[in-house]
Amino acid sequence: MSLLTQIGVYFLLMKRAFSQPEKFSILYRQTMREIEKTGINSFPIVVVISLFVGAVITIQTNFNIENPLLPKYLVGVTVRDSLLLEFSSTMVALILAGKVGSSIASELGMMRITEQIDALEVMGVNSASYLILPKVIAAVLFFPILCLLSIMVGIAGGYFSCVLADIIPPSEYIYGIQYAFYPYYIGYALTKMVFYAIIITSVSSYFGYYVKGGAVEVGKSSTRAVVQSSILILLANLILTRTILQ
Amino acid sequence: MIEVKNLFKSYDGEFVLNDVSARFEQGKCNLIIGRSGSGKTVLLKSIAGLIEVDEGEIWYDDQKFSHLNTTSRQKIRKEMGVLFQGAALFDSLTVEENVLFPLDMFTGQQRKEKLDRANFCLERVKVTGSNDLFPAELSGGMKKRVAIARAITLNPRYLLCDEPNSGLDPETGIVIDNLISSLTEEFNMTTIVNSHDMNSVLEIGDNVIFIYKGCKCWEGSRKEILQTDNEALNNFVFATNMAKQIKN
């Protein structure tokens, strides 16, 4: 399929996915299931990664600020801004693309090749809406929470490294975290995360939904889902940064 | 009544359906028989609209299904029960949830009512006490039977079954055949069953269509099938030694 056809098919699928659901009670139930499956289960990985990255940024920034004229609290500022501007949204989204994207693509792909999607269709269920919409909604609701979580845990990680490894005095670090803080950055991070949530879930769903063949193709489509959504995340990052941060 | 007119379907230049026309009457068990690979599944899936045919028309009563859009097809499909050759149970749901699924989706009944209906259907296919198992924990034949239960929960007007009794022992197979046949009569459904099992043909085949290499090459009732002089059909019907001996 040419790229243009693929894009067309993707948007047609999304149009079906975003049409009115059969029953709102079922949409609600499915969305809750998805929140548990994709959102809550992503907690541990986001916590672990953010904790370590927060600590590492602290150590590295301190290592790079050798000039005694620069105040030590700049380490705190750097940690906070790196997390807010890039790590907790874009990097976490890339990690989630790997975790959530591949699982969505293989789940739908498996349902396709075992005819479960056909079974939905012949019952008169709009399979795109039933399967894809809850995933998108769940991610849009929950990924921003993961982003906030990552910011907080990352900052805590930096703090722990200050305390445990004696990088800079913890009070300087805390002062830095609060110094020249634009709440607006949080809005920026969350906005990006909403876009990433849509990209990851919809692109992975597209790749899973149209699998043809067998187990090998399911594997391939899940790889493709991760690669394509990662590329789109980076592209969206560029565009959003250019438009939001003027 | 379901009617197909001049269906053609080819994959990579090879005809899988070659000018197939047939009429499937309401209240009767219509059987499609043929050798493995003859195109039965493709025909049944085309009738359900899961495979787009290259040419031809498919009619559900007075509606030209093949030319409807997805939304209008959905309306007809809500009155359709389909059993897939591979059962196609939802593997993230338990047996009970699978059978409840159409009820949850399309009715506003109370939970108790829905559960009663689901259990009733499961009893009719003789699957009891497995409500909380997942499809992966069932035997092949049980999956088939649960899938039949799911297909009949909403008393469909059209019932399409792809090899309902393959993978079942002869005894259970006949139970399923009879179930399909009695439901068909009871609810005056239009039933189409794919089969390559002569037992079911002789048991329930009110109207039998023989597909050979993608062409419809014989049509008749189960009584006529034993007297046919169609060679391909004869080979199919009297394939086993036992059948040959009975014939001679």
Ligand SMILES: Nc1ncnc2c1ncn2[C@@H]1O[C@H](COP(=O)(O)OP(=O)(O)OP(=O)(O)O)[C@@H](O)[C@H]1O
């Ligand atoms: N998606 C497809 N792509 C290419 N060829 C296909 C496809 N689906 C079916 N065929 C071909 O169509 C022919 C008929 O297949 P079909 O599944 O209808 O057989 P069948 O009569 O149901 O056989 P069985 O009794 O074994 O289920 C086969 O030769 C098969 O190779």
Ligand SMILES: [Mg+2]
């Ligand atoms: Mg078949």
